[in-house]
Amino acid sequence: MNWKFNEKNEKKFQDLLKRYPKKDSLTLPSLWMIQYQDGWICEDAMRYLGQRLDMSPMDIYSIASFYSMFHLEPIGKYNIQVCKTLSCKLRGSEDIKKHIENRLGIKAGESTEDMKFTITEVECLGSCGTAPCVCINENYIQNSTPKMIDDILDGLK
Amino acid sequence: MIQKIVSKNFDVLDSHLLHVAKQNGRYSSLEKLFSMSSEDVLDAVDQSGLRGKGGGGAPTAGKWKLIPSPCDKPTYLIINSDESEPGTFKDRQILEYDPHLLIEGIICSSYAIKSHHAYIYIRGEYVFWAKRLQKAIDEAYNAKIIGKSVMGHDYELEITLHRGAGAYICGEKSALVESLEGKRGHPRLKPQQKEPEWFFGNPAIVNNVETIASVPFIIKEGFAAYRAYGTQMSPGTMLFGMSGHVQNPGIYEAQFGESMSEFINKIGGGIKDGKKLKAIIPGGSSTHVLKADEIEDITLDYESLKAHGSSLGTGGMILMDETVFMPDVVKNLFEFYHHESCGQCTPCREGVGWSDKLMGKILDGKGTKKDLETLMDLSFILNGKTICVFAPSVAHIIDSYINKFKDEFYSLVK
Numbered sequence: 011m012n013w014k015f016n017e018k019n020e021k022k023f024q025d026l027l028k029r030y031p032k033k034d035s036l037t038l039p040s041l042w043m044i045q046y047q048d049g050w051i052c053e054d055a056m057r058y059l060g061q062r063l064d065m066s067p068m069d070i071y072s073i074a075s076f077y078s079m080f081h082l083e084p085i086g087k088y089n090i091q092v093c094k095t096l097s098c099k100l101r102g103s104e105d106i107k108k109h110i111e112n113r114l115g116i117k118a119g120e121s122t123e124d125m126k127f128t129i130t131e132v133e134c135l136g137s138c139g140t141a142p143c144v145c146i147n148e149n150y151i152q153n154s155t156p157k158m159i160d161d162i163l164d165g166l167k
Numbered sequence: 168m169i170q171k172i173v174s175k176n177f178d179v180l181d182s183h184l185l186h187v188a189k190q191n192g193r194y195s196s197l198e199k200l201f202s203m204s205s206e207d208v209l210d211a212v213d214q215s216g217l218r219g220k221g222g223g224g225a226p227t228a229g230k231w232k233l234i235p236s237p238c239d240k241p242t243y244l245i246i247n248s249d250e251s252e253p254g255t256f257k258d259r260q261i262l263e264y265d266p267h268l269l270i271e272g273i274i275c276s277s278y279a280i281k282s283h284h285a286y287i288y289i290r291g292e293y294v295f296w297a298k299r300l301q302k303a304i305d306e307a308y309n310a311k312i313i314g315k316s317v318m319g320h321d322y323e324l325e326i327t328l329h330r331g332a333g334a335y336i337c338g339e340k341s342a343l344v345e346s347l348e349g350k351r352g353h354p355r356l357k358p359q360q361k362e363p364e365w366f367f368g369n370p371a372i373v374n375n376v377e378t379i380a381s382v383p384f385i386i387k388e389g390f391a392a393y394r395a396y397g398t399q400m401s402p403g404t405m406l407f408g409m410s411g412h413v414q415n416p417g418i419y420e421a422q423f424g425e426s427m428s429e430f431i432n433k434i435g436g437g438i439k440d441g442k443k444l445k446a447i448i449p450g451g452s453s454t455h456v457l458k459a460d461e462i463e464d465i466t467l468d469y470e471s472l473k474a475h476g477s478s479l480g481t482g483g484m485i486l487m488d489e490t491v492f493m494p495d496v497v498k499n500l501f502e503f504y505h506h507e508s509c510g511q512c513t514p515c516r517e518g519v520g521w522s523d524k525l526m527g528k529i530l531d532g533k534g535t536k537k538d539l540e541t542l543m544d545l546s547f548i549l550n551g552k553t554i555c556v557f558a559p560s561v562a563h564i565i566d567s568y569i570n571k572f573k574d575e576f577y578s579l580v581k
Contacts, residue, residue: 038346
């Protein structure tokens with residue numbers, strides 16, 4: 011097993027240990043750190059985390075696979091998440107999704123061959139008042155229109 | 168009609184920064200707070216009638232009183248900021264425009280339940296809001312507003328922000344605690360009698376962001392000032408949301424008891440593009456749908472909505488105009504619930520997926536009357552046979568939509 015936290019995450023891990031009654035609480039924060047470090051969560055990292063938290067690798071896998079924001083496979087550099095729940099749907103999320111699919115030539119759930127873009131359909135982003143909402147990596151694009159999406163995608167390297 | 172208590176500083180420029188927040192009254196309740204005993208604070212919140220604003224509407228002080236007394240274990244306050252009920256986007260406004268109000272509320276509430284560590288569980292998608300809140304927490308630590316000695320008083324309080332990772336069910340309080348303990352977000356079995364939540368075996372109280380943000384006003388101005396707003400049974404104000412086919416979607420604070428239709432027409436500007444209202448989901452997708460002709464007498468409070476067969480929920484209204492075909496709405500909601508079922512209880516895991524598949528079949532034109540009947544039978548299987556209220560919510564969707572828009576559903580089947 012070669013995987014380990016980088017220096018910054020190791021420090022954060024040590025700091026967080028002091029903030030919870032038990033270290034079990036560190037699973038989610040640690041999985042986030044792994045994902046920020048690598049872009050996704052590999053098996054090796056889950057084994058490593060199991061050792062750090064005295065849990066079996068299977069426990070870690072069970073937890074990581076429960077939460078939809080953890081990627082257990084590599085995804086595109088830009089994850090375009092289109093909200094499909096009711097308020098966004100009433101305000102035209104379907105058109106936004108189709109527009110992005112046409113532009114990138116892939117369907118929701120797929121990544122472009124160069125692994126630059128992934129399109130994901132997600133459930134409610136909590137942006138119902140500014141629907142339709144698209145979230146690219148961690149940034150909300152609210153009241154989105156095809157033109158806004160185009161402008162943003164044009165600017166992504 | 169707009170009544171700003173929690174949202175008072177939302178329009179103030181840079182109100183998320185400590186120095187601006189302080190100029191605008193934040194942390195001004197603390198002097199009075201520390202002149203009171205914990206019991207007095209709890210009593211004031213009790214007298215104010217403050218009710219939980221995360222959807223359930225349970226009396227806040229009632230929850231707080233569940234902490235055993237005397238208690239030889241550390242107690243914890245856990246803030247539920249997992250806001251993910253479709254149609255709900257109110258807590259993020261507090262986090263965005265007035266995070267120091269939440270911190271002030273956490274100080275008041277922690278003091279009342281004698282807790283020295285509060286956790287804020289924020290949904291994973293709210294990255295911008297988590298960063299903003301963390302910045303406010305850091306500012307508060309640096310200014311010694313929280314930490315070893317809160318504002319120089321003999322009271323210690325730590326606040327830790329904890330990010331979720333995309334699971335709707337973690338908004339259910341016991342699932343949230345499970346998740347905070349580092350596990351899968353599976354709701355816990357409910358005790359026979361009322362109990363606090365247990366965080367690693369220690370008593371913990373889970374409260375919604377807006378509930379906690381309402382506490383400083385009650386402390387500073389007194390419970391009577393809070394009771395001056397709203398109704399006898401639903402005192403105070405709430406951040407009501409409007410989304411969907413409404414002219415001015417957004418979050419607006421109003422006192423309980425305002426007329427729903429007036430609220431929609433005056434504040435919301437009516438239905439978009441001059442169309443007619445067809446239906447409204449009053450408080451997040453889990454509440455019973457209401458037809459346009461049902462809302463005339465409804466006022467925005469727990470009792471009125473309940474009397475009309477629905478519930479106030481989170482106050483996040485989703486409005487639908489006359490062009491909306493209800494079976495499409497039900498399919499959309501089923502997909503949501505199918506995706507979000509935690510999988511712990513069989514009736515929910517299988518039943519919600521089955522409902523989703525059946526609705527898909529019906530919408531594809533391959534459904535029969537028997538399928539619709541099966542769907543209605545599923546409502547019985549989903550209701551009241553699971554650990555949490557997730558499956559009953561789906562049962563309510565089946566019942567309320569099919570009963571109220573029968574023709575549309577039966578027009579699809581042979």
